[in-house]
Amino acid sequence: MQIASLLLYARKFPENLNGTDLVPFVLEKCGVKVKVFLFGARPDSVRQAAARLNSIEHVYICGYRDGYSCWSDVSEVINEINAAEPDIVLVALGNPVQELWIARYGSELVxxxxxxVGALFDFLSGNQKRAPLYMRRLRSEWLHRLICEPRRLWRRYTVDILQFGLTVLLKDNERMRDLELMLGRMTLEVEILREALELARANDTIALSRSFPGEMPR
Structure with a gap:
């Protein structure tokens, strides 16, 4: 999100919006009872993370399942999650597997x-150490993780980051072109709407009798 914001708007977020801090913060501040299902990570990590999150006021962990015993029968996982009727499902299968899983099966969840949430369960359980506080404040936690797990994460923080940045820029250009085309087609409609609003302000009524070109007046 930080990279996308910088590329699109040349602005960064006031706070560090990493999921490890953001998700517990949102759960703590939600103010209403919320049912949460945890899916992913190792069995001991997800179990300890469930206990940790369950201690938050208003949060009820309605179920959890590790990410290592789920691939033989995905339908079983989906049924288990749906049976718990959660409001929120936290998926910790690692990037990009969790995003692909959500895209593929998210519509089947209630x-x-x-x-x-990536490595959130590992951090909450204490099975994986976070970066020192000063690195987090400098928003350099990614560097700490890269140093700790270079073989697993080097591609994410080099090739994938570059690909993501290019995708954001290209998608934004496509969106702007589509918007320009749409506005061009809607110019006449916008003018007619503006005229109607001006009439409404003047007369306290909307009485628009003008028709679109090519249409028969009614």
Missing amino acids: APVIVG
Whole structure:
């Protein structure tokens, strides 16, 4: 999100919006009872993370399942999650597997909110150490993780980051072109709407009798 914001708007977020801090913060501040299902990570990590999150007021962990015993029968996982009727499903299968899983199976879940959380369960359980506080404040936690797991993460923080940046820029250009085309086609409609609003302000009524070109007046 930080990279996309910088590329598109030349602005960064005031706070560090990493999921490890953001997800627990949102759960703590939600103010209403919320049912959460945890899916992913190792069995001990997800179990300890469930206990940790369950201690948050208003949060009820309605179920959890590790990410190592689920691939033989995905339908079983989906049924287990849906049976718990969660409001939120936290998926910790690692990037990009969790995003692909959510894209493929998210529509089959009853939960209205599904969030990919990466290594959150490992951090909450204490099975994986986070970067020192000063690195987090400098928003350099990615560097700490790269140093700790270079073979697994080097591609994510080099090739994948570059690909993501290019995708954001290209998608934004496509969106702008589509918007320009749409506005060009809608110019006449916008002018007619503006005229109607001006008439409404003047007369406190909307009485628009002008028709679109090519249409028969009614």
